[in-house]
Amino acid sequence: MDIAGKVAVVTGGGSGLGQAIARRVVADGGKVAIFDMNEAAGQAMVSELGDAALFASVNVADEASVAAGIAQVMDRFGAIHVCVNCAGIGSAHKTYSPKQGAFPLADWNKTIAVNLTGTFNVLRLCAEQMAKNDPVNDDGGRGVIINTASVAAYEGQIGQAAYSASKGGIVGMTLPIARDLSAIGVRVNTIVPGLINTPLFDSVTPEIHQTLCNSVLYPKRLGKPEEIAKLAAAIIDNDYINGECIRMDGGIRMQPR
Template structure:
């Protein structure tokens, strides 16, 4: 699918990987609707890219009504939706059984809700809009959905039970959703990042970041959000990539801790 002139909904689009995806889609001529909770950061992106190319909707991806309002804002601004890239997510670190007792169920529920349920909530609503417009090319393509998982889906470390479960769920639902939406010309893929230099790393010491970098096979550094965004636009461009989970991790295989 040619990105030029297409409309994309990017969750978590005001920071980190989502921000890089927003910028890259806009640079390719796409229109972007940012779903995020950070209104200041979202409006800053609108100012950077221009209101003709980008709009912000304050959306809680977990909340059905909030997501529906965001979809309505997207359609109201640009007429339809062709692309959905889901980057909104949270992390946590807590052992199944730690010094303070068993893993708190409220924390478990929140991580699953934001990372897994929030992703599904938004993509299903985007798919509904995509299915209503005419195909945009000879392959009958109406839309592309890209979700964001993590290498923790495959090699979760100690303390990552909830996070790994949420990201493993995204991996696990990729093929069935791709099958569900194939009849209406919508592709579904998942990017599986490794250690990416996002705001989640801001609180770490340079020494610890360097030790993480050395655990990457090659190149020995953290990945850049722009590299994930490059893969996202490649997936959008290539109509034959469908139902796939693509690792982008420098060859890392996570250790137990």
């Protein structure tokens, strides 16, 4: 699918991976709707990207909130062709530890709700709008969905039970959803990032930062959000990439801690 002239919804588009992808969409001639709970960051992106961008304050885990955001997109741009799910949260609790006791169930539920259910919530409602599109190519393509997982889906570290489960769920649902939506010409893929240099790493010490870089096979550095955006652009463009979970991690294989 040629993104030029098309409309993309990007969750978590106010910062990090989502921000880089939103910028790439507009740079390639598309329009972007940024779904984020950080209004200041979202509005800053609109100021940067101009008329090609829309911000909607959306809680991805809330059905009514997502539906309202999609209504704004349809009212402004008239269609949705691409959905990129980047919104997510972290979680760090052991299943049990003598100091903390059992994993707080509320934290488990929140992580699953935002990362896994939130991803599905947004993509299902975007797919509903994609089904209304006229085909944009000779293959009958109407839309592209890109989800974001994590290498923790495969190699979750100590304390990452909830986070790994949420990201593993995204990996696990990729092919079934691609099969579900094939009848309407919508492709579904998942990017599986490793250690990407997002604001999450701003607070780490130089020593920890270097240790993280050294853990990557090659190149020995953190990934760049722009590199994830480049992969997202390639997935959108290449109509034969479907039902795939693509690791982008410099060859890293995470250790237990």
